[in-house]
Amino acid sequence: xxxxxxxxxxxxxxxxxxxxxxxxxxxxxxxxxxxxxxxxxxxxxxxxxxxxxxxxxxxxxxxxxxxxxxxxxxxxxxxxxxxxxxxxxxxxxxxxxxxxxxxxxxxx
Amino acid sequence: xxxxxxxxxxxxxxxxxxxxxxxxxxxxxxxxxxxxxxxxxxxxxxxxxxxxxxxxxxxxxxxxxxxxxxxxxxxxxxxxxxxxxxxxxxxxxxxxxxxxxxxxxxxxxxxxxxxxx
Numbered sequence: 001x002x003x004x005x006x007x008x009x010x011x012x013x014x015x016x017x018x019x020x021x022x023x024x025x026x027x028x029x030x031x032x033x034x035x036x037x038x039x040x041x042x043x044x045x046x047x048x049x050x051x052x053x054x055x056x057x058x059x060x061x062x063x064x065x066x067x068x069x070x071x072x073x074x075x076x077x078x079x080x081x082x083x084x085x086x087x088x089x090x091x092x093x094x095x096x097x098x099x100x101x102x103x104x105x106x107x108x
Numbered sequence: 109x110x111x112x113x114x115x116x117x118x119x120x121x122x123x124x125x126x127x128x129x130x131x132x133x134x135x136x137x138x139x140x141x142x143x144x145x146x147x148x149x150x151x152x153x154x155x156x157x158x159x160x161x162x163x164x165x166x167x168x169x170x171x172x173x174x175x176x177x178x179x180x181x182x183x184x185x186x187x188x189x190x191x192x193x194x195x196x197x198x199x200x201x202x203x204x205x206x207x208x209x210x211x212x213x214x215x216x217x218x219x220x221x222x223x224x225x
Contacts, residue, residue, distance in 0.1 A: 043218045044216045049213045
């Protein structure tokens, strides 16, 4: 059975304090590892897709990396507006399995 | 690009009534749309996969007679919660995969908050 585990469940950072979120996955025939951002009461917003180990993608203060067993979302010098829940998902063409997310709070 | 809308954004209904939620891909065509539900502080749980012109595929434990899905066109899928009960209260989110896109990512709608009294 496909599994996606995210850690930590919650993370509180001071503005400017860099950190990383972890996503461990066990998926047969991985076709993509996805990162989303979700604000309270809203649908997830697509951030990145990673396809193969060693791949990296960046967007503003976020950088996502992928190994054969896990993915990391690095947040460099975060700002309060980066506060959200970050979801990781992994899967094949038809179905993706979501992790439970990391709730990030960035304090000014 | 890749915008997905949902309507309504929230709905309150009485127990026993039916509620229809629409999911539209606004600027792309989607042969496949997905319906999820999300409980507070939990992740998204896939309910069903909807393919244009064919019957939806439901996940184990999801009642197909209770959650009716219709995918009538490449830009519209609907979820009807029939005879809704308080335990059906949840946040329902749809997503769509771009037919012409090179990647497999799903683009999500803003969600619909259903409250059954």
